[in-house]
Every structure is written in structure tokens, then in C-alpha cells.
Amino acid sequence: MNVEMMKQVLTAEALSAAAPFLALTVGILLLLVVEILPGTATLRPLVFLGTLAAAFGYAWQQANGPELRVFAETYVANSTTGWWAILFVIATLVAWLFARKFYREEARFEGEHDVLLLSAAAGMVLMAGSRDLLVFFVGLELLSVPLYTLSGFQRAKRTSIEAGLKYFVLGAFAAAMFLFGAALVYAGTGTLTLSSMDAADLSKSITIAGGALIAASLFFKISVFPFHLWVPDVYQGAPAPVTTFMATGTKAAAFAFLLPMAVLLPSDAAVLLAAIAVATMALGNLGALVQTDLKRLLAYSGISHAGTMLLAVAAQVSGGASAASVSNAILYYMAAYVFTAGGAFGLVTAMESRTGAPVTIESLKGLAQRQPLWAATFALFALSLGGIPATGGFLGKYLVFSTAVQADMIGWAIAGVLMSVVALGYYLRLIVAMYMQEPAKDATHGEGSRPWANAMAVVCAVGVLVLGVLPGWFMEHMK
Amino acid sequence: MTVPVEHLFILSAILFAIGTAGFFLRRNVIIVLMSIELMLNAANLAFLAASRMHTLEAGATEASLQGPLFAIFVIVVAAVEAAVGLALVIALYRNQQTVDLEQVTALKN
Numbered sequence: 001m002n003v004e005m006m007k008q009v010l011t012a013e014a015l016s017a018a019a020p021f022l023a024l025t026v027g028i029l030l031l032l033v034v035e036i037l038p039g040t041a042t043l044r045p046l047v048f049l050g051t052l053a054a055a056f057g058y059a060w061q062q063a064n065g066p067e068l069r070v071f072a073e074t075y076v077a078n079s080t081t082g083w084w085a086i087l088f089v090i091a092t093l094v095a096w097l098f099a100r101k102f103y104r105e106e107a108r109f110e111g112e113h114d115v116l117l118l119s120a121a122a123g124m125v126l127m128a129g130s131r132d133l134l135v136f137f138v139g140l141e142l143l144s145v146p147l148y149t150l151s152g153f154q155r156a157k158r159t160s161i162e163a164g165l166k167y168f169v170l171g172a173f174a175a176a177m178f179l180f181g182a183a184l185v186y187a188g189t190g191t192l193t194l195s196s197m198d199a200a201d202l203s204k205s206i207t208i209a210g211g212a213l214i215a216a217s218l219f220f221k222i223s224v225f226p227f228h229l230w231v232p233d234v235y236q237g238a239p240a241p242v243t244t245f246m247a248t249g250t251k252a253a254a255f256a257f258l259l260p261m262a263v264l265l266p267s268d269a270a271v272l273l274a275a276i277a278v279a280t281m282a283l284g285n286l287g288a289l290v291q292t293d294l295k296r297l298l299a300y301s302g303i304s305h306a307g308t309m310l311l312a313v314a315a316q317v318s319g320g321a322s323a324a325s326v327s328n329a330i331l332y333y334m335a336a337y338v339f340t341a342g343g344a345f346g347l348v349t350a351m352e353s354r355t356g357a358p359v360t361i362e363s364l365k366g367l368a369q370r371q372p373l374w375a376a377t378f379a380l381f382a383l384s385l386g387g388i389p390a391t392g393g394f395l396g397k398y399l400v401f402s403t404a405v406q407a408d409m410i411g412w413a414i415a416g417v418l419m420s421v422v423a424l425g426y427y428l429r430l431i432v433a434m435y436m437q438e439p440a441k442d443a444t445h446g447e448g449s450r451p452w453a454n455a456m457a458v459v460c461a462v463g464v465l466v467l468g469v470l471p472g473w474f475m476e477h478m479k
Numbered sequence: 480m481t482v483p484v485e486h487l488f489i490l491s492a493i494l495f496a497i498g499t500a501g502f503f504l505r506r507n508v509i510i511v512l513m514s515i516e517l518m519l520n521a522a523n524l525a526f527l528a529a530s531r532m533h534t535l536e537a538g539a540t541e542a543s544l545q546g547p548l549f550a551i552f553v554i555v556v557a558a559v560e561a562a563v564g565l566a567l568v569i570a571l572y573r574n575q576q577t578v579d580l581e582q583v584t585a586l587k588n
Contacts, residue, residue: 155570158585165567176518183525190533233586
């Protein structure tokens with residue numbers, strides 16, 4: 001590649017579109033340098049936070065800037081991708097802050113941990129902005145490979161390795177499905193870029209088969225039926241801060257691409273998607289009802305949330321709801337979910353990090369006396385996950401179900417609302433355990449003070465409340 | 480005499496099916512990893528076949544290079560995945576002296 005070609009590709013516009021991604025990449029390199037140079041270990045948190053701040057700044061610019069289509073239309077930057085990038089930065093920050101002082105034997109690998117976390121965040125940003133199957137694939141792997149490693153990060157722990165291995169095996173299988181699907185789409189349309197696929201080629205059966213394979217691999221990432229079986233195991237076994245990150249970030253990134261990718265799916269697929277969505281909600285909620293391990297319970301709850309969001313995708317595919325309203329609904333839902341699930345998993349992290357033993361409903365009993373702040377915020381997160389009004393979770397659900405109603409999928413929407421009621425059963429059980437039940441004699445979870453966890457719990461709780469009470473401000477900005 | 484492009488697609492579909500079957504039927508992690516590699520290479524073959532199909536199409540003015548390009552990316556990513564995957568397998572073996580997925584059952588309801 002010569003200088004002239006470089007000039008054509010790397011225009012100022014292209015660089016500004018890719019700025020959040022580039023900021024994260026530079027941060028990764030700096031972190032690696034800091035890791036090598038002696039005596040600079042104290043700089044690590046500064047570099048990490050500075051990188052996230054830079055990425056946030058560029059993403060904020062994009063969220064309020066014009067739409068840019070760069071690199072031959074394979075990458076876009078507009079307000080939606082800007083907001084997604086902001087969400088990814090927040091999810092990374094939440095996971096990272098809750099990971100402070102979490103690791104013990106692995107503490108000396110914290111530099112690697114942070115680098116992997118940033119790589120995954122960079123992958124998410126790339127996924128959300130890509131409008132091309134190749135660019136998306138690179139983003140997907142940039143996200144997935146660090147996450148396999150992070151899931152197995154506590155290598156002395158049997159459960160952690162098992163989680164990493166299971167995630168890897170199934171993730172690699174999903175990637176292979178994606179690739180074969182991409183090859184079929186390429187065979188059918190002659191291109192990998194979404195914007196240059198024309199309608200005639202999209203209705204060929206080979207393209208539809210490819211689109212179905214791609215959709216299946218994305219279903220694996222967002223964890224919907226029938227590709228949800230890995231989620232409870234991996235969430236339970238992975239280190240708690242990594243689970244926090246996976247629950248919030250990965251799901252968001254896969255949805256960010258599923259929406260523009262939905263053009264590959266014919267409108268007849270809407271009913272199938274809606275059926276999958278409702279089945280996912282049912283399986284997630286029924287699974288959660290019988291769990292005692294808290295990470296496992298929240299994993300099943302996450303599955304049902306993915307099902308809820310898939311209902312909005314179904315509404316878009318049917319053609320009844322506008323792409324903008326669906327994208328806003330999912331973005332809002334996911335924003336609320338990042339704070340809610342981030343806070344909930346984060347508190348589980350904080351409770352686990354003292355003893356290293358798994359947190360169960362049993363160990364939540366009497367938490368209100370030991371840690372009133374944690375109990376109060378955890379109760380708020382549980383209510384938001386259940387979709388109680390005045391929380392972000394409620395508005396997210398409302399927006400998603402209203403897109404389904406717009407698309408005349410009223411029956412499916414009602415089924416979804418009924419599922420949310422079932423879900424309240426296990427969320428309320430958590431609150432009852434914390435406030436109304438006596439702790440077991442040897443209860444140790446949640447003892448001791450953890451200022452970081454306190455601060456983060458409050459920040460997440462404020463996020464949940466602001467999204468629930470002041471939706472107007474976000475709606476205004478997202479237009 | 481050249482191989483018709485349909486044959487390449489059929490071969491890649493067969494390879495993909497063999498890989499998928501191996502993934503679901505075998506319980507040794509190493510064999511499972513090999514099955515995944517087979518699936519990735521089936522996708523590569525399909526990419527190249529599609530590229531040739533589009534290049535030889537009537538009215539095509541230039542070679543369709545997106546397919547071969549994607550295949551190169553896939554080869555790199557496959558190497559990365561193999562590195563991470565085998566590292567996890569080694570960690571598993573050190574921890575439990577087994578590479579059999581049936582015996583990896585610490586996480587259960």
C-alpha cells in the first residue's frame with residue numbers, strides 16, 4: 001500500500017469515525033508498555049481510566065455529531081453507535097471498579113486482566129459500528145478471545161477453568177457458524193457489506209440460509225433459546241467481575257449488530273423470532289425460579305431479558321415498527337440493564353471477594369442488618385430487573401413492548417408481559433431474604449467495609465433511578 | 480478441465496457437516512477443537528468458491544477479492560483461537576488430569 005492509497009483510506013472523517021476504537025487501541029498499547037517498564041505499575045489505573053475517558057469523549061462527540069460512513073461503507077459512526085460506545089465504556093468501567101481488590105493469587109496478573117478487558121471493549125465498539133460481515137467478525141473475535149481468557153482467569157479454581165473452556169468451545173462453534181453463514185451470504189450477494197446487498201439477492205435461498213446461520217451465532221452471543229445453555233455455567237464459573245462485564249457488555253454489543261443485520265432476515269421470520277423471544281423469556285424465568293446460587297439466578301434472569309429485547313427485533317423484522325424506534329427501545333433497555341445488572345453482579349462480586357465462596361440466596365439472608373446500603377441498592381436492582389415503575393427497567397420494558405404493539409404483535413407482547421410477572425416471583429424472593437429473614441449463624445458474606453463497592457453501588461442505583469424518572473433527557477439526545 | 484463451482488460448495492457443506500457432527504458427538508476436547516477447525520476451513524473453502532463464482536460470472540469486470548481476504552482473516556483468527564483454546568485445555572489438564580468433557584462437571588444446577 002503506497003502513500004496515495006493511505007491518504008484515500010485514512011481521511012480525517014474516517015479517523016474521527018474510528019476515534020473511540022482507536023483511543024481504546026492506544027490505551028491497550030500504553031498499558032502493555034507500562035507493564036514492561038519497571039517502576040511504572042502505579043500508572044496502570046491512571047492509563048486505564050484515561051483510556052476510558054478518551055473513548056468516552058470521542059463517543060460523546062459521535063453521539064451528538066453527524067452520521068459518517070467510512071472505509072467504503074463498512075463502518076459507520078452516528079448517534080446510535082456513539083451511545084452504544086458510551087454504554088460499553090460504562091460497562092467496562094463498572095466491571096473494572098468492582099474488580100479492584102477482587103483477585104488474590106491472580107493479583108500479579110492484573111495488568112493482563114486490564115489489557116484483556118480493554119481489548120474486549122475495543123471489540124464491542126468495532127462490532128457496534130461495523131456494517132460489514134468481515135469487520136464485524138474481527139470485532140467479534142476481538143471481544144470473544146479476551147473473554148475466553150478472562151473467564152478462565154482464576155486458573156487455580158476448577159470452576160473458573162471449566163467456565164473458560166465451555167465458553168471457548170461453544171464460542172468457537174458459534175464463530176464457525178457465523179463464518180459459514182457469511183460465506184453463504186457472500187455467495188448469494190457477491191458482497192460482504194450490508195449496504196451494497198440488493199433486495200433481489202437477499203431473497204435467494206442461499207442468502208437466507210446464510211442469514212439464518214449468522215442470526216443463530218448472534219443468538220448464541222445474546223444468549224437466547226436454544227443457544228442459552230452455556231450462560232448459567234459460564235456466568236457461575238467465571239470470576240465475578242468478568243461475569244459483570246459479560247452480562248452487560250457482550251449482550252449489548254451483539255444486539256448493536258443484530259439490529260442493522262436484521263435486513264438480511266425476511267419479514268416472514270418475525271413470527272419465528274417472536275416465538276423464540278417468548279420461549280427464551282419462559283425458559284429464563286422458569287430456570288431462575290429454582291436457582292439458589294445468585295450468579296446462576298442472575299444468569300437465568302439475563303436470558304429472559306435477552307428474550308424481551310429479541311421481541312423488539314422481531315417487531316422490526318416484521319416491518320411493523322420503525323428501525324429507529326426499535327433501536328431506541330433496545331438502546332434504552334440495554335442502558336438500564338447495564339446499570340441494573342452491573343450493580344447487581346457487582347454487589348455479588350463484593351460479597352464474594354471477602355470469602356471467595358459462592359454467594360447464594362442463603363447468604364443474602366439478613367444482609368439488611370450487615371450492609372444496609374448494599375441491601376437497599378440490591379433491592380432496587382432486583383425491582384428494576386423485575387420492571388417495577390420508577391426504575392429504568394420499567395421504561396425499557398415499556399418501550400420494547402410498545403414496539404411489539406406497533407407491529408401488531410399484541411399476542412406476543414401480552415405473553416411477554418405475563419412472563420415479567422412470573423419473574424417478579426424470584427426477584428421478590430431476594431428482597432424477602434435480605435430484609436425479612438434471619439441470617440444463618442455462620443453468615444460471613446458482606447462483612448467488612450468496601451468503600452469502592454459502596455460508591456459503585458450508589459452510582460449504579462442513581463443510574464437506574466435517573467433512567468427511570470427522567471427518560472425525557474435521554475430520549476431527546478438519542479433522536 | 481476445471482472443477483464446477485457447485486462441487487466446491489457441496490464439498491464445503493460436507494466438511495462443515497462433518498465438523499458439526501464431530502463437535503456434538505465427540506467428548507475429547509482436543510477432537511472437539513479439531514472439529515471446529517474443520518468447520519472454519521469449510522467456511523474458507525466456501526469463501527473461495529463464492530469468490531470464484533462471482534469472478535467468473537458473466538459481466539464481472541474484476542475479481543471478487545472479498546472472499547479470499549476473509550479467508551486470510553479466518554486463518555489468523557483460527558490460529559489465535561487455537562492458542563487460547565489449547566492454553567485452556569492445558570490449564571484444565573493441570574487442574575483435573577483429564578481432557579474429557581464428560582468429566583468436566585463442577586458447574587451444575
